[in-house]
């Protein structure tokens with residue numbers, strides 16, 4: 195859980211591996227950074243150091259944010275923690291967002307093959323459309339089930355930062371994702 199890339203004045207934050215069983219983000223970010231001398235983007239290559247959806251405390255890091263809809267739920271793979279922001283990974287992201295104040299955040303997940311987003315203004319829709327075209331995934335305003343305490347709610351809905359959740363496919367080699375995802379990163383470099 196550390197930062198790479200532009201740690202001075204990034205306008206974009208890209209986060210990999212919110213869920214430990216979705217490793218694509220870290221691999222793609224690290225390979226992408228090998229190709230660049232300089233980047234305009236700030237990256238968190240791997241947020242969750244476990245190999246499971248939940249972290250070492252059994253918490254789903256995408257349900258642990260201090261949002262209005264956070265709730266104390268059952269201890270299953272969607273458990274949002276004993277209290278909001280109970281997890282150090284959550285506090286790390288909150289501190290990073292508050293310190294750098296990014297205009298756009300992209301978080302990399304799997305396996306649904308959709309582009310989901312929260313927050314932002316009408317002009318941001320162009321970026322969403324372009325990401326959808328590059329990836330050849332549809333835009334989905336809702337992932338289809340309730341997500342109390344999610345990062346998208348905290349950053350996107352409650353702070354109005356365009357927060358894009360890119361759900362990659364997991365049934366192909368990550369190498370095959372590289373050309374498309376690198377194009378998405380390049381697009382965000384130019385924002």
Ligand SMILES: [Zn+2]
Pocket residue numbers: 212213216302303304
């Ligand atoms: Zn996920």
